[in-house]
Amino acid sequence: MTEAQDIGRVLRKLREDAGLSQRELAAQLGVQQPAVARWEAGGVRMPINRIEEILAHFGYGIEYDLTAIPIGGALSDGVPLQMVRRRPQDRPSSRPLSVRSGDYEFAVNAAAPWSVDIWEMASGRKLAGAVAVYPERINAIVPHPDGVLIRFGSAVGKITPNAKRHDDGSLVFSYFLADDFDLELAGVAADPNWKASNV
Numbered sequence: 001m002t003e004a005q006d007i008g009r010v011l012r013k014l015r016e017d018a019g020l021s022q023r024e025l026a027a028q029l030g031v032q033q034p035a036v037a038r039w040e041a042g043g044v045r046m047p048i049n050r051i052e053e054i055l056a057h058f059g060y061g062i063e064y065d066l067t068a069i070p071i072g073g074a075l076s077d078g079v080p081l082q083m084v085r086r087r088p089q090d091r092p093s094s095r096p097l098s099v100r101s102g103d104y105e106f107a108v109n110a111a112a113p114w115s116v117d118i119w120e121m122a123s124g125r126k127l128a129g130a131v132a133v134y135p136e137r138i139n140a141i142v143p144h145p146d147g148v149l150i151r152f153g154s155a156v157g158k159i160t161p162n163a164k165r166h167d168d169g170s171l172v173f174s175y176f177l178a179d180d181f182d183l184e185l186a187g188v189a190a191d192p193n194w195k196a197s198n199v
Contacts, residue, residue, distance in 0.1 A: 146185075
């Protein structure tokens with residue numbers, strides 16, 4: 001059995017244990033039902049951040065020791081990953097590196113610090129998906145009129161809604177590299193910590 005098939009079996013068991021159909025899970029994750037079917041069948045090799053996102057949806061995570069072997073090498077060499085139960089997710093306001101912008105709260109995911117989770121303030125609901133800049137760790141986040149700016153490595157990016165919507169009607173957010181005008185709008189243009197190689 002391949003690694004993709006092993007992961008697919010785990011995802012299917014988690015979905016079935018939650019009493020969800022493939023279509024229901026797809027809607028919650030902001031993808032189409034055939035994508036869930038391919039994942040469960042092991043027909044596609046999924047990136048590690050997507051696997052972690054799906055497991056986190058069910059309250060689980062992957063535990064691995066990055067000091068022992070880099071995750072990319074571990075996966076390609078067939079080193080098994082151990083799934084661990086995570087505590088229920090806190091609201092972003094209780095976490096460091098979170099900001100409110102417009103009707104949303106953006107929080108750097110503590111378990112995956114290269115991704116930003118997005119919460120709808122009115123309902124308290126976490127939006128499906130996350131914006132990721134893997135493998136860079138996000139060092140700072142500030143509100144921007146169109147979303148948020150994030151600083152990671154030597155770059156500054158902007159997370160903003162695009163014209164698409166998930167099946168449940170919630171906005172889809174995208175990531176772009178920021179420019180000088182974005183820094184001005186966010187009020188950080190004079191801060192040397194926000195000067196980056198891409199701006």
